[in-house]
Amino acid sequence: MAMPMPTTAEETKTALRLVITGGGTGGHVYPALSVLDAADDAPTVLWIGSTGGLEAPIVQRAGIPFKGIDAGGLRGMSPVKMARNLMRLGRGFVQAWRLLRTFRPDVVLATGGYVTFPVGVAAWLQRIPMLIYLPDIEPGLAVRALAPFATRIAVTGEAAQAHFRAGKTVVTGYPVRRALQALPSREAARALLGIPAEARVVLVTGGSQGAHSLNEAVGRNLNALLDMAHVIHIHGRSDGEWLRSLRAALPDALRQRYHLFDYLHEEMAAALRAADIVVARAGASTLGELPAAGVAAVLVPYPYSGAHQWANAEYLAAQGGALVVPDAEIAARIVPVVRTLLEDEARLHAMQAAMQRLAQPEAAQRLYRLVQEMGQAKRDRRSK
Template sequence: MRLLMTGGGTGGHVYPALAVAEALADSRWAVDRRDMAWVGGAHSVEERILAQEGLAFYAISVGALRGTSPWGFLRSLYRIARGHRQAHELLDAFRPDVILATGGYVSVPLVWAARDRGYPVLIYLPDMQPGLAVKLLSRMAQRVAVSFDSVARYFPRDKVFVSGYPVRRALFSTSKEAARQLLGLDAEAPVLLVFGGSRGAHSLNEAVRRALEPLLELSQVVHISGPGDYSLLDGVRARLPSASQARYHLYAYLYERMAAALAAADLVVARAGAATLGEFPAVGLPAILVPYPYAGQHQQANAEYLASRGAALIIPDAELGARLWPTVRDLLGDPERLRAMGAAARALAMPEAAERIAAELVSLATRGG
C-alpha cells in the first residue's frame, strides 16, 4: 500500500498521522516506510518534523484563506492553485493508494487534486471543533475520523467514525524512571514541563522567565521554548546560580525525546492545541492549559474538554503572568490532587486509535474508495 499524508502548521496536525504511519509499518500490515510520504509547505513545521522521521517530504505551494488582507487573500488563492497543479504532478509520480489528511490549509491542494483524480481520502480531525479547512475537505473525503463522540455531529453519519486520538506508542511504553534518566533529570525531585507547541509561545516563555527562580526552588523545569525566545532564555539560564542551572533544562525543540519529556513530568503547562487531547491522557499527565487566544475557539474547546473531566486547569493567557507561579505551587504541593488529575487524564486515553485509522486506510486502499 502506498500512502500520502498531508497536514501541518502545527505539530498537532503532524504527530497523529505519524502515529498512524507507525502503526501501518509495525503491525500486521507491514507497510514499507518507503511507500509513505508527506506533502506540506516548504520551510514549515511539518518539514522540520519530517526531517527527523526518515519519511519522504514533498513541498508544494500553500496559502491560508483566513486572517489575511484582500491582497493576501488573492495571493493565497494563487498559491493554492499553484499547489493544486503541483499536487496533480505528485499524484502522477507517487501513485498513492490512499490519502490521509489531518487538516490545516496545507492539506487543501493535495485533497483537492485527489478528488479530481478519484483517489480515496480519509480526513482525521484532531481538535474538538473542525476548522475551515477540515469543513471544506470533509466534503471531498470518503471517510472522516474524529477523536470523540461529541465531534461526530459535525459530519455526515455515513462518513464519520470515532477513532480516538492516535499517539506514538512510546507514550504508552516509556516509564517515568527511564524518561528521567534519558533527559538527565533527578529521579526524585518534581518535574514541571512547559511548552507552547511546535512554534513556542512567547507569553508562556515570559511568564516562566519572570517566575523562574521560585519555580526552580520547587521543581526541575523542562522548558521547550521554541526558537524565538531560546537565546534570551539561554542567557537567563547562564546567569542563574549553578544549582539552579542544573534544574533548568531548556530546549528550543524536542523531537524524538518529546515522549520522554511527557512521561517524565509531574505537571505540564502548555497551550491547548490538538495534541493535548491525546498525548497528556496517554501518560496520565495533569495539565495547566493556557489556550491561545487567537486560535478561534479550537484551543478553548480542547482545554474545556480536559478541564471538565478533571484532568486540567485553565488559565486565560491574559492572566498567566499573575497566576502561573501560585497555580504551579498549589498543584505540586498537593500530591493527592495531582494523582486524581492524572488518573482523570489517563481515563481518556484510547490506545487503539492509530490502529483504527490504519485499518480504515487499508480498507479504503483495498476497495479504491
C-alpha cells in the same frame, strides 16, 4: 522511524501506496506520524506538504519521502495577500495532480492545514479515496472546505461529529506516538533526561511553535519555580536568547534544575512522561498525549484563534485532569497554581489518574486499519 521500503518487485506490487498530506504546524504532522508508527505492513509512503513549511524537516527526519507544493492561508489577511495565496493554491493543485498521477496512491490520509486542500481536490477528481483525520474538536477552514471531498472523516471525540454529514465520520481517538506509550515509567523518562528519579518535575510547553506568554510567565517567576521543582521548558521559535541569559545568570544549584530547550524531537515523549505537571497550550495533542503520559495539566488556551483551544482545555478540566488558566493571568498565577498542586499530593494523583483514564492507546491502530480498508477497496475496484 525510517519507513521500510519494499525491496522486491513482488513487494512493490502488493504494498499499500499511501499519500499523506498535512502541514503548517506540528499539530497536523505528529498524528500522521503516529498512524505510520502503527503500520504493520510496510506501506509505500509519499508525504505531500507545503514548500518551506515546518513539516518538511520533521517528516524527512522520520525517513519519509517528502514533496513540497505551493499552498497558503486565506483567513484574516489583506485582499492582495489573499489573491496571491489563491494563486499559490492553484499552482499547488497542478503540482498535487501530477504527484498523484505519478505516485498512484491507493488512498490519501489528510491531517489538516491549507496544503491538504489542493491535494484533496486532486485526489477526488482522480477518484482516489481520502480519509481526513481531524485532531481538534472543531474543524478549521481547510478541513471544512475539504470535508465534501473526503470518503471518511476520523475524529478524536464524539463532539466533533456534529460538524460533518452524518454517516461519514468515525471516532478513533487521538493517535499518539509509539515512543510515548513505550516509556515504561516516569523514572525511566527522567533518567533519559538526566533528572533525578525522586525530583518534582514541571514541563512548560507552548505547542509546536512555542508560546511567548508562557515563556514570559516562566522567565518572570524562574527562581520561585526552580525552588519548587525541576523545570523542563520548551520555548519554541522565540525568546531563546533572553531565556538562555537568565539561565546563565542563575546560581549553580538552580541552573541544574532548569532544562531549557528550543524544541524537542524524540525526547518529547520522555519530557511528557517525566513530568508531574505540564503547563501548556491546549492544542489538539493535549487530548491524546497528556492522557497517554498520565500527567496533570495546567492549560492556557491560545486566545487568538477562536475558541477551539478552550474547548480542548475545558473538556480535560471537566474530566478532572486539568486546570484552566486564561492567557492574561498565567504570569501571575503560575507559581501559586503549581505550588498548590505540588503540595497537595492526593489532588495531584487524582488529576493524574483522571488524565490516564482518558487514554486511547488503540487510536493509531484504528486509524491505520481505516487507511488499509479504504486502500484495499480501491485496489479491489481497480482489479475488477
